[in-house]
Amino acid sequence: MHLKKQVILAPHTYFKLGGPADYFVEVKTRQELIDAVLYAQNHSLPYFVLGGGSNILVTDKGYRGLVIKNQTQSLSLSQTGATAASGVPINRLITYTINHSLAGLEDFLGLPGTVGGAIYNNSHHLGDLIGNHVSEVELLTQSGEVKIVPAQDLNFLYDYSRLHVSKEVLLSATFKLVKGNKEELMIKSQQAVQRRAKTQPLGNPSSGCIFKNITLSQAKQINTPNHTLSAGYLIDSSGLKGTRVGGAVVSTIHANFIINDGTAKSQDVLDLIEIIKVKIKKTYGVDLIEEVFLIGEK
Numbered sequence: 035m036h037l038k039k040q041v042i043l044a045p046h047t048y049f050k051l052g053g054p055a056d057y058f059v060e061v062k063t064r065q066e067l068i069d070a071v072l073y074a075q076n077h078s079l080p081y082f083v084l085g086g087g088s089n090i091l092v093t094d095k096g097y098r099g100l101v102i103k104n105q106t107q108s109l110s111l112s113q114t115g116a117t118a119a120s121g122v123p124i125n126r127l128i129t130y131t132i133n134h135s136l137a138g139l140e141d142f143l144g145l146p147g148t149v150g151g152a153i154y155n156n157s158h159h160l161g162d163l164i165g166n167h168v169s170e171v172e173l174l175t176q177s178g179e180v181k182i183v184p185a186q187d188l189n190f191l192y193d194y195s196r197l198h199v200s201k202e203v204l205l206s207a208t209f210k211l212v213k214g215n216k217e218e219l220m221i222k223s224q225q226a227v228q229r230r231a232k233t234q235p236l237g238n239p240s241s242g243c244i245f246k247n248i249t250l251s252q253a254k255q256i257n258t259p260n261h262t263l264s265a266g267y268l269i270d271s272s273g274l275k276g277t278r279v280g281g282a283v284v285s286t287i288h289a290n291f292i293i294n295d296g297t298a299k300s301q302d303v304l305d306l307i308e309i310i311k312v313k314i315k316k317t318y319g320v321d322l323i324e325e326v327f328l329i330g331e332k
């Protein structure tokens with residue numbers, strides 16, 4: 035295993051922010067991923083599995099422990115659809131399934147990150163959840179055991195899977211897909227990409243939506259238009275678009291995105307998050323909850 039020391043994490047994140055990891059290793063096979071996790075466990079070293087880095091904010095001080103950058107790449111057809119290693123970029127999986135005329139994942143095209151990150155947080159798009167398309171997964175448990183677990187045991191909810199609490203590492207996932215028409219799937223997937231390009235500030239570093247959407251009961255209580263659950267609506271209607279701390283700015287295109295203008299520190303983003311939370315609490319009485327995961331020493 036080729037352990038590197040003091041590796042700056044910013045280039046490994048979509049936000050392009052964050053200080054050094056004490057130790058860093060890139061893994062390219064399932065066995066390398068298992069070995070890296072077991073190494074950390076055996077040395078009582080805190081560890082963190084990094085996928086595409088599209089849903090994390092790494093602190094300026096960085097991470098005290100081992101960051102395992104997951105670049106496992108195996109991808110194959112299975113009885114129910116397709117099986118992907120956890121390090122496979124989700125877009126590579128989607129393109130692969132479309133090329134094999136398999137339907138189910140096409141609306142997710144354009145979602146950044148890996149299969150591991152998507153399942154960890156049950157990534158969503160337009161009301162659909164990635165977990166709806168999973169049949170089973172292969173996990174490495176905290177005791178170093180490899181287990182096959184059916185999707186219903188992952189306790190998928192909006193922005194949640196059991197991996198949040200179990201700290202199991204996803205090794206691979208099998209997706210249940212149905213036969214589709216390749217040309218139609220390509221059109222649908224391109225429409226999804228275009229929708230993103232129109233509604234998201236894709237030219238700037240960010241981590242996508244900073245906050246989770248609100249619940250239906252909150253939306254009813256504050257009477258949002260058509261009971262929208264959009265955290266972006268609350269931020270926009272509070273006049274926060276364009277609010278800036280240092281190099282961190284509330285996007286003027288999508289109010290639930292904070293963008294790094296190229297000069298931001300992680301602390302700028304954290305301070306801006308706090309300003310938004312205070313304002314939304316004051317205006318709507320709602321406690322916004324971060325969707326992005328904060329990693330590293332505070």
Ligand SMILES: Cc1cc2nc3c(=O)[nH]c(=O)nc-3n(C[C@H](O)[C@H](O)[C@H](O)COP(=O)(O)OP(=O)(O)OC[C@H]3O[C@@H](n4cnc5c(N)ncnc54)[C@H](O)[C@@H]3O)c2cc1C
Pocket residue numbers: 048082083084085086087088089090104120121145146147148149150151152153154155156157158159197202203204205234236240241242243327
């Ligand atoms: C422009 C943009 C648009 C976005 N749009 C959406 C969207 O439409 N819907 C949505 O839900 N999200 C969206 N996101 C957020 C993000 O892309 C997703 O949450 C994505 O699934 C994260 O995957 P990742 O591989 O980058 O995870 P990372 O950011 O690398 O990691 C996120 C978490 O997953 C854990 N993790 C990663 N791999 C594993 C593994 N193998 N085993 C266990 N834990 C693991 C990490 O430890 C970490 O806690 C967007 C982000 C950006 C930048």
